[in-house]
Amino acid sequence: MSRAAPILSVDDLQKHFGGVRALAGVTLDVAAGEFHAIIGPNGAGKSTFFNTLTGLLRPDAGRVAFEGHDVTGQAPHALTRRGMARTFQIASVFPDLGARENVQVALLGYQGATWRPWASARRMGETRARELLALVGLDGLSERAAGTLSHGDQKRLELAIALAGRPRLLLLDEPTAGMTAQERLESIRLVHRIAGELGLTVVFTEHDMAVVFSVATRISVLHQGALLAEGPPAAVRADPAVQRVYLGDAAATVGQAV
Amino acid sequence: MSRVAVAAVVAAGLLGAPAVLSDFWVFIAIEVLAFALYAVSFNLLLGFGGMLSFGHAAYFGVGGYAVALLLNRMALPLGVAVVGAPIAAAAVAVVIGYLSVRRTGIYFAMLTFAFQMLLYTVAIKWTGLTGGFDGITGVRPHGVLSDPRLYYFFTLAVVAAALLALYRLVGSPFGYALRALRTNPRRLQYVGVDVRTHRWAAFVIAGAAAGLAGGLFALASGNVFPSWLDWTASATPIVMAVLGGIHAFLGPVIGAAIYVVLEVVISGQTEYWPLVMGCVIVVLVLVLPEGLTGWRALGWRGVRARGVVP
Amino acid sequence: MEALADFLLLHFGWAQNPVVVARQLLAAISNGMLLFLISAGLSLIFGVSRIVNFAHGALFMLGAYLALTITVAGPGSIGVFAAALAGATAGLYALGAVVEVGLLRRIYRAPHEFQLLLTFALVFIVGDVVKLVWGREDYSVPTPALLTGSTRALGVTFPTYRLFLIAFGLLVAGALWFILHRTRWGVMVRAATMDRQMLSALGINTRQLFTAVFAVGAALAGLGGALAAPIVAVGPALHVQVIIDAFVVVVIGGMGSVAGALVGSLLVGLVNAFGVLAFPALAVVLTFALMALVLVVRPWGLFGTPE
Numbered sequence: 001m002s003r004a005a006p007i008l009s010v011d012d013l014q015k016h017f018g019g020v021r022a023l024a025g026v027t028l029d030v031a032a033g034e035f036h037a038i039i040g041p042n043g044a045g046k047s048t049f050f051n052t053l054t055g056l057l058r059p060d061a062g063r064v065a066f067e068g069h070d071v072t073g074q075a076p077h078a079l080t081r082r083g084m085a086r087t088f089q090i091a092s093v094f095p096d097l098g099a100r101e102n103v104q105v106a107l108l109g110y111q112g113a114t115w116r117p118w119a120s121a122r123r124m125g126e127t128r129a130r131e132l133l134a135l136v137g138l139d140g141l142s143e144r145a146a147g148t149l150s151h152g153d154q155k156r157l158e159l160a161i162a163l164a165g166r167p168r169l170l171l172l173d174e175p176t177a178g179m180t181a182q183e184r185l186e187s188i189r190l191v192h193r194i195a196g197e198l199g200l201t202v203v204f205t206e207h208d209m210a211v212v213f214s215v216a217t218r219i220s221v222l223h224q225g226a227l228l229a230e231g232p233p234a235a236v237r238a239d240p241a242v243q244r245v246y247l248g249d250a251a252a253t254v255g256q257a258v
Numbered sequence: 259m260s261r262v263a264v265a266a267v268v269a270a271g272l273l274g275a276p277a278v279l280s281d282f283w284v285f286i287a288i289e290v291l292a293f294a295l296y297a298v299s300f301n302l303l304l305g306f307g308g309m310l311s312f313g314h315a316a317y318f319g320v321g322g323y324a325v326a327l328l329l330n331r332m333a334l335p336l337g338v339a340v341v342g343a344p345i346a347a348a349a350v351a352v353v354i355g356y357l358s359v360r361r362t363g364i365y366f367a368m369l370t371f372a373f374q375m376l377l378y379t380v381a382i383k384w385t386g387l388t389g390g391f392d393g394i395t396g397v398r399p400h401g402v403l404s405d406p407r408l409y410y411f412f413t414l415a416v417v418a419a420a421l422l423a424l425y426r427l428v429g430s431p432f433g434y435a436l437r438a439l440r441t442n443p444r445r446l447q448y449v450g451v452d453v454r455t456h457r458w459a460a461f462v463i464a465g466a467a468a469g470l471a472g473g474l475f476a477l478a479s480g481n482v483f484p485s486w487l488d489w490t491a492s493a494t495p496i497v498m499a500v501l502g503g504i505h506a507f508l509g510p511v512i513g514a515a516i517y518v519v520l521e522v523v524i525s526g527q528t529e530y531w532p533l534v535m536g537c538v539i540v541v542l543v544l545v546l547p548e549g550l551t552g553w554r555a556l557g558w559r560g561v562r563a564r565g566v567v568p
Numbered sequence: 569m570e571a572l573a574d575f576l577l578l579h580f581g582w583a584q585n586p587v588v589v590a591r592q593l594l595a596a597i598s599n600g601m602l603l604f605l606i607s608a609g610l611s612l613i614f615g616v617s618r619i620v621n622f623a624h625g626a627l628f629m630l631g632a633y634l635a636l637t638i639t640v641a642g643p644g645s646i647g648v649f650a651a652a653l654a655g656a657t658a659g660l661y662a663l664g665a666v667v668e669v670g671l672l673r674r675i676y677r678a679p680h681e682f683q684l685l686l687t688f689a690l691v692f693i694v695g696d697v698v699k700l701v702w703g704r705e706d707y708s709v710p711t712p713a714l715l716t717g718s719t720r721a722l723g724v725t726f727p728t729y730r731l732f733l734i735a736f737g738l739l740v741a742g743a744l745w746f747i748l749h750r751t752r753w754g755v756m757v758r759a760a761t762m763d764r765q766m767l768s769a770l771g772i773n774t775r776q777l778f779t780a781v782f783a784v785g786a787a788l789a790g791l792g793g794a795l796a797a798p799i800v801a802v803g804p805a806l807h808v809q810v811i812i813d814a815f816v817v818v819v820i821g822g823m824g825s826v827a828g829a830l831v832g833s834l835l836v837g838l839v840n841a842f843g844v845l846a847f848p849a850l851a852v853v854l855t856f857a858l859m860a861l862v863l864v865v866r867p868w869g870l871f872g873t874p875e
Binding site: 054056075076077078080081085086092093094095096097101104105106108109110112113114115116117118119120121122124161164165 | 426427429430431432433434435437438441442444445447448449450451453456
């Protein structure tokens, strides 16, 4: 039985900064519907990978294909319009605008409505914005300035912003960074549930193995800018190369998660 | 005092002014209107878009020269000249903007400055076109509008219409995108907005509005000079906007009114207006950074640093 | 082909005459040295505190006026002239320190438009103060005795004073290089131009550093002004052209780099000196076009650090 075409296909992606090879040729396929974790020690290139994938950085070599189309090196706004949404390790929102306004602006952006010069934008997308805030559990805070929200709430807001464009692929850069262990599990389960409901593919980077093994359907291990292993959680856990790199740490936390 | 009451008083004042003011002060009122548009156009970039332009005077100057050339050299009707000013300024802004928005922050600012200086040198060197240092004089509306009081109403109508358009722009989806751009351009990219092109568009619109203001002012003062584009002129819109407060749409309007009137009054008393202006600016920067519309936030403690986009 | 030959002859014919070339070259370098003194300070101030000091030309002008006042005591005397140089340098150092502590220090965290306005305000204030103190006329400062007349250099006779400027400028450049590369203070300054946060994290007193850098920058501008006094018209309009050229230099050379200021000054000096021969009307436009080109293509200039 042949596999369906992957939603995201990365082929030998490379990026260097001066003499440092941040990405040394990453090749990876993500099938639709996966909840795919990318793990690896600090400096393994996870954020660089996301940045190069989504056009914030220009790759030095390699190809990226999204839903079969070559999108290598395209600008972030173009990729977003194609159906790829992204969040950041430190939640990237519009601090001076209210939470609801944040989502409304996002909606305007995704719809390409930001060129309209006359109509009042104040109420545009208000209903849908409220729906999205409710989906991520922020309905009580819709009028608060985004900059004044707690770290965890800002991450939820960012998720709502990412979902506003009805993406098919969600790229989450350290979605649980800065949270307590309990918050992390709750947060990732929320994302997992929403992704399931909406039929989204999710690729996320993560340090906490408990989080990873509780929800991931596939795991990729990045090490020194290259893919060390990729596959279902059990296979990755058992991979001797992975165990060598995570010397002891993976074994300990994996034990807890199961 | 309710907003409606304030608006009514202001409207009455604007409409009734020519009846009570002397010829000289009618001219000053026209100058205030033109500079109000100029200041608001600048603030579209700074207060709303987070883009500090050191070279905005260029478009004010281009508008002035456009009107002078269209009216005097080419003997075209007034309407054509007035429409030509923002178009000429926009055309220049398209080119300069295209190059300038490739950079942000201080580099963007220096680029706009470099281009203003370039245009300034064109204004002083290309004497055949611009009259060099002597500028172009005898720029006067013909016919009905040669009466200063009627020209005042004409300017009032044009400026009011332009300000209304800019106000709608700021409240529109484009305006919201611009405001979002100021605080987090990267997030704006990732909600599907082509940030650079939006900046470019804002730059062109602001340039066009400044050009219109320059054209109206040229007609009122009867002339246009290269000094409208010299390097110290780039401070004028910044002073007016900051004086009035960059976070309110009408802030720069108030700033322009105070700036123009202050200049007229002080220049009448002493030749050291720059010294006075310098001191006013120092006080403004150190004591009243939110400008006059934000007088409640005295000093820097009450102000979050709303930095320019890096 | 004929048209091309005519074009080349018209615009570059002067290059066939070695006397003209040599003379323009020396003029370019001597002007470049004066420009270097202003630009070095401007560049350092920007590199360390990120403030674009529009008032730098006014500081240059004050240096010239101070030299004017001091040389009144003994016009033409080389000793008095030396005192004028020292006085202008010290005076502007003090003024720079006062301005930095009293005004600039309060706005380092302010949005850029406030910093810009404050330096502009200084331009307006100083511009009028010199008119109040010295009047509106242009003055001339006599060239000191030993440096009058002409000397032979590169096969041409050239004003001795300008040759002195070249020598003195190189001396100052050398001294600056030594300070920045061989003293502890200089290393801190160079580090600050690259990463200010790191410096305060290392426990270095950045406040004092900023004050010192601004004062030194002002002192250099003052010295430049004093040196320029014998060859320019010392009047209220002196600061205008100077500041514009200084900006062009700092952009091209790289904001924060003294080496860049030197190279940029010489480049601008050369473009001005030879541009005026090749394309008289366009020469001035050329420098701004160059500035714009650098900003679009490589905004951190030749020697600056990309952010």
